Amino acid sequence: MRHSLLLAGLLAAVPAVANTVDIHASVLAEKRGAAADGTTRVSLVPAARVTPGDKVVYRLNYRNNGKQPVTGLVIANPVPTAMRYAGPAEGSAAPELSVDGKTFGPLAALKVRDGATSRPAVAADVRVVRWRLARPVAGGAGGQVAFRAVLN
Amino acid sequence: MYKISLRTGLVGSAALAASVTGTAAHAQQTPAGTSVNNQASVTYEVGGTPTSVSSNVASFVVDKKVNLAVAEVGGAPTQTAIGATDQVTTFTVTNLTNSVQDFRLDPDQQLVSIPLLGIDNFNMNSLKAYVDSNGNGTYDAGVDTATYIDELAPDATVTVFLVGNVPNTPGAEVAIVSLNAIVATGGTGGALGADLVASSTLVADSPTTVETVFADDTGLLDQLRNGQQRAFDAYRISTAVVTLLKSATVISDPVNFLLNPHPIPGAVVEYCMKVSNAGPGSASNVAVTDAVPANSTFVPGSIAVGTSGILGACILLGTSEDDNDTGSDETDLYGGSFDGTTVRAKLPSVASGTSMSVSFRVTVN
Numbered sequence: 001m002r003h004s005l006l007l008a009g010l011l012a013a014v015p016a017v018a019n020t021v022d023i024h025a026s027v028l029a030e031k032r033g034a035a036a037d038g039t040t041r042v043s044l045v046p047a048a049r050v051t052p053g054d055k056v057v058y059r060l061n062y063r064n065n066g067k068q069p070v071t072g073l074v075i076a077n078p079v080p081t082a083m084r085y086a087g088p089a090e091g092s093a094a095p096e097l098s099v100d101g102k103t104f105g106p107l108a109a110l111k112v113r114d115g116a117t118s119r120p121a122v123a124a125d126v127r128v129v130r131w132r133l134a135r136p137v138a139g140g141a142g143g144q145v146a147f148r149a150v151l152n
Numbered sequence: 153m154y155k156i157s158l159r160t161g162l163v164g165s166a167a168l169a170a171s172v173t174g175t176a177a178h179a180q181q182t183p184a185g186t187s188v189n190n191q192a193s194v195t196y197e198v199g200g201t202p203t204s205v206s207s208n209v210a211s212f213v214v215d216k217k218v219n220l221a222v223a224e225v226g227g228a229p230t231q232t233a234i235g236a237t238d239q240v241t242t243f244t245v246t247n248l249t250n251s252v253q254d255f256r257l258d259p260d261q262q263l264v265s266i267p268l269l270g271i272d273n274f275n276m277n278s279l280k281a282y283v284d285s286n287g288n289g290t291y292d293a294g295v296d297t298a299t300y301i302d303e304l305a306p307d308a309t310v311t312v313f314l315v316g317n318v319p320n321t322p323g324a325e326v327a328i329v330s331l332n333a334i335v336a337t338g339g340t341g342g343a344l345g346a347d348l349v350a351s352s353t354l355v356a357d358s359p360t361t362v363e364t365v366f367a368d369d370t371g372l373l374d375q376l377r378n379g380q381q382r383a384f385d386a387y388r389i390s391t392a393v394v395t396l397l398k399s400a401t402v403i404s405d406p407v408n409f410l411l412n413p414h415p416i417p418g419a420v421v422e423y424c425m426k427v428s429n430a431g432p433g434s435a436s437n438v439a440v441t442d443a444v445p446a447n448s449t450f451v452p453g454s455i456a457v458g459t460s461g462i463l464g465a466c467i468l469l470g471t472s473e474d475d476n477d478t479g480s481d482e483t484d485l486y487g488g489s490f491d492g493t494t495v496r497a498k499l500p501s502v503a504s505g506t507s508m509s510v511s512f513r514v515t516v517n
Contacts, residue, residue, distance in 0.1 A: 020203065023194045025210040027359075048357030050188075051217030051365050052181040052250050060192045060207065070196040077192035082182040082214065137196075151214060152182045 020066040021137070023075065028057045042090070055150050057089045063142030073133040075145060082152050085126035089146035095129035097121075104130055181250035181306055184216035185362045212359040218348055219248035219367045220255070222333045222381040225311070229269055229326065229386035234432070237317045239276070240291045241385035243331045244311050247304040248368075254336040254345045255301035257281035259314050262328040262384065264373070269386035274324035276316030276387060281331060284311035291315060300336070300344040318387065325432040325504065327387045335368075335379040348379050392504065393430040394438065398423065401464070403513065417516050420451065424466035424511045425497075431504030438499040440510045448514035450490055455512045457486035457497050466511040473497070488512075 028044040035041040047056050060077060064070050078101070079085050088094040096104040099112050099121050110121035131145045182188070189211040195204045225242040232239045247253050259281040265271040282291065283298040291313040301310055314329055337345030351363035370376040372384065404410050405419035413419055425442060429435045444450045458470015473481050473488030477496070481487070487498035488510065497510040 020198050021194055021196055021205055023192055023205055023207040025190055025192050025207040027190060027210040027212055046357075047212050047359065049215050049351075049363055049365050050212050050357075051184075051215045051367065053217070056212075058190050058192075058210065062194055066198060068198055070198045072202075073194060073196040075192055075194045077190065080188045080190050082186055082188050083190075151188065152180065 020064065020068075021070055021073070022063050022065055024061045025077075026059050026061070028059055030055060030057060050151055052151050055086060055148055056083075057146055057148055059089070059144055059146040061142065061144045062137075064137045064139055067139040069136040069138045071136045073137055075131045075133075076128060077130070077147070078128050079126055079149060083149035084124045084152060085129060086123060086148040086150045089148050092144070092146040093131060095131050095145065095147060097126045098128040098130065099125045101128045104128075181217070182214050183306070184214055184249075184251040186214040187211055188214060213362055214250065215351075215357070215363040215365050217250050217365050217367045218253075218335050218350070218379050219369075220253075220333060220335055220379075220381050221246040221248060222331055222383040224383045224385045226385075229388040231390040232318050232387050233391045234318055234324065234389055235320045238291070238293055238315055239318055239387055241314045241329060241387065242289070242291075242311060243314070243383055243385065244309050245301060245304070245331075245333045245381075246309040247306055249335065250306055252303050252305055252338040253348070254338045255304060256334040256336045256344060256347060257283070257300055257312060258332040258334065259316075260330045260332055260382075262330055262373075264328065266328055266372075266384055266386070269328050269384065270326035270388060272326055272328040272386075274319060274321050274327050276327050276329060277319050279314060279316035279329060282313050282315055284313065287311070301333075302344070303338055303341050314385070316387070318389065322430075323432055323505075325389050328384060329386065330373070330382050330384045332374075332380055332382045350377070350379065388433075390433045392433040392435040392502075394435050394502065395428045395430070396440070397426045397428070398442070399426075400424075401466075415516055419516045420513055421448065421516060422454075422466065422511055422513045424509055426460050426466075426507050426509045427499060427502055428507040429502040429504055434504055435502040436500065438502055438508070440497040440499065441494055442510075442512075443494045444490075444512075444514055447517045449517060450495070451513040451515060452490075455488040455490060455495060455497065455510070457488050457499065457510050458508065460507040460509040466509050470509075 027047045029047040030042050031045045033041050060075055097107055098104045099110050111118040112121045112125050129147050189209045191209045192207040223244050230241050245255055259279045261275045262272055282296045283301055285296050289311055335348045348364055350366045366377040366379045368381055371382055374382045401422045402413045402415050403420040403422050405413040405416050425440055427438055452475055455473040456467050456470045458467040461468040471484050471486055475490040477489035489496050495512050499508045502508050
């Protein structure tokens, strides 16, 4: 009896802990339009009519739903198979990049192993993007990061 | 909303680098209907306890990007002849759509005149389009019988022939034809699907269904983004019917001089050879040779070559030729020479429906 009570308590506790930070992914498309001052304005709209060669923006919103600050927050996003990484989105911090899911760094520091030799990585080689937040996220706070990708 | 800034430009150049290196990947367009899913994860510590959470899956379905290329093969009109049958012009059709498609083929006679191909002045009879079924690039009558392209894979190219008969029409020279390829629904082998229709741009995209987006370019007699492409070629009749008419006129005699002269010994006689081209093709490098008749003596320096004259004159506009076969007089508009027995003349070109003449004089022995 006590055992089962304890178990029930654990089961209830696990989702409560897991939901302290929520992350929501969305996929958006850039829409260009003329602004009143003659410049081009780019707005983000839900991705529509995505065909090969089109660029989309993946936006990741995170929020700390708890009362305590969370530390060491790391957001990792494997680039979908059919997509090529094409840089950070406007307003987002630049992510760390990886071509193998293990070594992360700026693009210039990455190498792709090609048999016995290796070559410098290009944006199309990126398979995982990652953001490490240096500061703790206070309770109730959140933010967003985003990156661009092109459909092959 | 945000303004384009320098940073966007930098990001743009990064994207450019990606697309440059991705040229090989261009050959593998993501197939329409592919579901592209994105899921992020977040790890963090709260109160020293490491935790990991996955996001929802953000996904969309890749839509159908319809594009095609039609190209003429060879870059020159097909040379043909009056009355010839099964005359072929060759094209290629490439499926640039990210899915398997059928293609409807529409062979067209053109009334337009395309400078590179010529001035269209006749139509081919029973012009049809056939697919190169065995891929040998040559039309095989009875073998290449398919009139539409069935189930063409993405980035695959197939050869298409326009085959027709040349009518027996006097004056016919150039027939300009075109192949119009229309993207049709694929998926059912052995049958031509219906023409594709682009999804309305007025209806919002559904991230879960495959919409059809026309992405083909504009072209001559072809509209932008209509799911069709057209290329042109021509048939050119290259035969020319050339006839030669020779006549003699007495110019003067030693008794009557220029007034009603008679061909008596010592009289000067002018021979005129008229080269007529009934077409339809232009005759080039026409060589005229004529032996000086017996009992007459060639008058040195009497050769003239040029456009035919009227009212009894042999030549209207021409050049005088000296007797040797070298020098600038051979390479001005026309050439002519006399080697002691035979008069020779060169006409670089006799256009269809026109005539040129060569004249020389002899004295009667």
